[in-house]
Amino acid sequence: MTRPTYRTPALRAHRYRSDLPKVVTVHDNRFLAPGLLEALQGRAEVVGDTAYGAAALQLAQMLTPDVVVAGELLGDGLIDHFLPHLVRAGTRVLLVVEAIQGERALGLLAAGLSGVCSADDGLADLARAVLDAAAGGAVVPPPLVASIVTEWRSARRHGGSLATREKLTMREMEVFNAMADGLSTKAAARLLGVAVKTVESHRTRVFAKLGVRSQAQLVAARTGHLPEWPTTMGVP
Amino acid sequence: MPVLVIQERRRLYRESMTACLKRQLDAFDVIEGVADAAGLLRLAESRHLDHAVIEVDGVSWDVAVLAGRLRHHNPSLQLIGLAASVRSSAIEGVRILSRVAGPDQVAELVCPGHAREVPFVLTSSSSSASSPLSGQQLRVLALLSLGMTVAEVAARLRLSEGAVTKAKVAIFSKLGVQSQAHAVASALAAGWLGPAAASSVVLTGERL
Numbered sequence: 001m002t003r004p005t006y007r008t009p010a011l012r013a014h015r016y017r018s019d020l021p022k023v024v025t026v027h028d029n030r031f032l033a034p035g036l037l038e039a040l041q042g043r044a045e046v047v048g049d050t051a052y053g054a055a056a057l058q059l060a061q062m063l064t065p066d067v068v069v070a071g072e073l074l075g076d077g078l079i080d081h082f083l084p085h086l087v088r089a090g091t092r093v094l095l096v097v098e099a100i101q102g103e104r105a106l107g108l109l110a111a112g113l114s115g116v117c118s119a120d121d122g123l124a125d126l127a128r129a130v131l132d133a134a135a136g137g138a139v140v141p142p143p144l145v146a147s148i149v150t151e152w153r154s155a156r157r158h159g160g161s162l163a164t165r166e167k168l169t170m171r172e173m174e175v176f177n178a179m180a181d182g183l184s185t186k187a188a189a190r191l192l193g194v195a196v197k198t199v200e201s202h203r204t205r206v207f208a209k210l211g212v213r214s215q216a217q218l219v220a221a222r223t224g225h226l227p228e229w230p231t232t233m234g235v236p
Numbered sequence: 237m238p239v240l241v242i243q244e245r246r247r248l249y250r251e252s253m254t255a256c257l258k259r260q261l262d263a264f265d266v267i268e269g270v271a272d273a274a275g276l277l278r279l280a281e282s283r284h285l286d287h288a289v290i291e292v293d294g295v296s297w298d299v300a301v302l303a304g305r306l307r308h309h310n311p312s313l314q315l316i317g318l319a320a321s322v323r324s325s326a327i328e329g330v331r332i333l334s335r336v337a338g339p340d341q342v343a344e345l346v347c348p349g350h351a352r353e354v355p356f357v358l359t360s361s362s363s364s365a366s367s368p369l370s371g372q373q374l375r376v377l378a379l380l381s382l383g384m385t386v387a388e389v390a391a392r393l394r395l396s397e398g399a400v401t402k403a404k405v406a407i408f409s410k411l412g413v414q415s416q417a418h419a420v421a422s423a424l425a426a427g428w429l430g431p432a433a434a435s436s437v438v439l440t441g442e443r444l
Contacts (some may be wrong), residue, residue, distance in 0.1 A: 030338025035252025038259065051336065053430075073392075075371060078378045081430035098392070099248065104382075123251035182421030184414070215417035217383030220424065 021134035024048040024063060026056035026082075027071035027096060036069065039127040044134060051075040053082035060089040066134040067114075068093045069126070078220075080108065086207070087112030092133045102147030103211065105140075109148070115139030129221070168209060175202040180217050180222040238286035240346060242269035243276045244318075245291065253289065256339040261347055273297045280309045284399050287346055292317035292332065293394035316345050320394050321372060336371070367428035368410045376403040378429055381420045 021044040025033040033049035040046070048059040052075040060068055068091050070079045071220060079095060081085075086093050092114040097105075114133045117126050118141050127141040140148065140161075168176055178188035185203065189196045203215075212218045240257065244250040250269040258266040260377050264287070270276050276288065288306065292299050299317060307329070315330045326332070333341055367374065372393075379389045386404070390397045404416065413419045423429040424438060 001291070028336050029249050029252065030336060031249060031252040032257045034259075034339055035255045038255045039251075060379075066317055073378055076367075076374065077429035078382065080382075096248065119246040119248045122247055123255060126248060160377075179417070182413075184416040184418075213383035213385075214380070215415070216380045216420045219417050220381030220418040220429075 020045045021067065022047045022057045022063060022065040023067050023069060023130055023134075024050075024056060024060075024065040024091070025069045026050050026053060026074060026079075027069065028073065028075060029071065032069070032071075032096070035123055036126060036130070040130065041127075043127075045132055053077055053079065057082060057085050057089065060091050064089075065091050065122040067091065067130050069117075069130060070094070071096050071097060072098070080111075081220075083108060083111050083113060092136075094129055094133045094139065100144065101180070102151040103143065104152045105144055106148050109140075116141060116144055118144075137194050168206060172202050172206050172209070175199055176210075176218070178201060179206065179218050182219050183216075189190050237264065237266045237282060239267060240287040240289070241267050241276070241279060243288065243290045244269055245271050247271070253339075253342075257289075257343065258344075260339050260343040262325040263347065273302050276302070276325055277305060280306050280313075285310060285313055287314045287316070289316045289318065289342060289346075290330075291335075291394070292319035292327070292330070295334065299330060303327065303329055313348070316342060318342075321399060325330075367423075369407060369423070369428060373403050373407050374423075374428065375409075376400055377407055377416075377419060377423055380404075380416050381429065 020042075023036070023040070023044050025036060025046060025048070028051045030051070033046050035190050037046040047063050047065060050059060056068060056070070056074070059065070068086055068118070070082075070086075070093055072079050072095065073192045074082070079093075084095060093112065093118060095108065095113055096116045096117050096119055098119045100116065105113075108116075115129055115138050117129045117139065121141070132139050174192055175188060178191055183191065184198045185196055189199045192199065198228055207213070207218070210218070210221075212221065240261065242250060242253045242257070244253060254266060254269050257264075270279055273290075276290065279285065286304070290299065290302070293303070303315055306315070315329065317330045317332045318335045319332050320335050331345055333345065369377065375393060376389055381393055384392070386400050388395055389395075390400045393400070395403075407419050408414060408416075411419050411422045413422055420429070
């Protein structure tokens with residue numbers, strides 16, 4: 001059996017008509033961009049396509065698209081890390097999701113996401129969402145709206161603003177910083193001059209307060225500078 | 237006209253694939269895709285299929301068994317499998333492509349030399365920070381950084397839990413780390429995950 005070799009183009013773009021909304025896609029499914037182009041039927045143009053977040057940023061700056069259609073998992077990391085940069089580049093971002101919880105969706109919407117489309121919906125639905133987003137609208141699938149509203153209500157109850165989470169104590173902040181640097185509990189205990197057990201109990205509370213499930217998530221959230229995270233809290 | 241059908245469980249991707257291949261393979265009758273193996277088998281009972289593009293995920297169904305049952309209806313059926321992991325997916329009588337293969341690659345396998353180009357005329361390549369991690373390993377690490385467990389990552393990438401654990405071990409040894417938090421920290425700092433790689437993208441495109 002022969003296995004054909006090929007390379008995934010990191011970045012593709014093509015000539016476009018200036019009077020139509022411009023779309024850039026960044027997704028690891030290589031059929032999505034040409035499929036979307038077909039479904040748009042001349043109402044908007046797919047001007048660039050890549051599987052990498054870094055290349056998408058480049059395309060967004062180069063081609064100034066009206067909408068970037070993005071996947072969650074890109075060739076060089078999660079959309080979460082690239083979203084703030086894409087938004088800053090002045091484009092609207094529409095996310096194609098396979099499964100997403102209200103909490104994460106809310107975080108991404110707070111970070112500037114314009115809409116969400118389900119991979120279980122059709123190509124025509126995506127095309128419609130792209131045109132809506134290009135016109136300045138926000139698109140969220142109805143099942144997700146319910147969980148976002150629930151999430152938003154609970155965030156309102158816990159302090160009024162979406163970005164406010166429970167504050168960390170000074171000790172927890174120290175443990176948070178050590179954890180976010182990728183230190184093990186043992187190393188953090190040595191660094192802070194406390195018992196491993198103490199670090200462990202602080203860590204449990206830090207995870208609960210920030211709503212993270214693993215240290216790996218904590219590291220990514222801090223380094224990714226997501227607006228939902230206490231990146232600027234520093235040492236009190 | 238030879239009949240080609242696509243099996244893909246996500247409707248958006250299924251419709252994209254159908255639309256692309258319809259345009260690329262004009263000598264073929266590309267018919268509306270199906271969601272799963274059961275749907276494909278039902279279709280094979282009611283009409284003659286010459287080519288099928290299927291998902292290989294090693295979790296939901298056994299591709300070798302599926303291939304056998306499909307060939308019961310048409311012994312000369314050509315099968316192309318899109319696999320999450322190309323290396324571990326050798327299956328008798330199924331030609332395997334990576335799941336990130338595009339219309340060009342699939343069309344080329346179905347009909348060598350006759351595929352029409354997709355309508356992009358400027359192709360550029362980027363050289364981002366060269367990562368020691370494979371695409372698969374980067375995907376695993378990215379999902380772990382969302383706080384997912386090994387089981388959740390496996391389900392999301394359609395891999396077995398063993399394959400995810402194996403990828404994790406490979407990541408640890410390549411990065412010289414002992415925890416997944418440390419691995420995420422190293423990969424982010426080096427710019428292999430996330431936007432740090434943006435500045436190193438080089439556009440070397442040419443107009444065709």
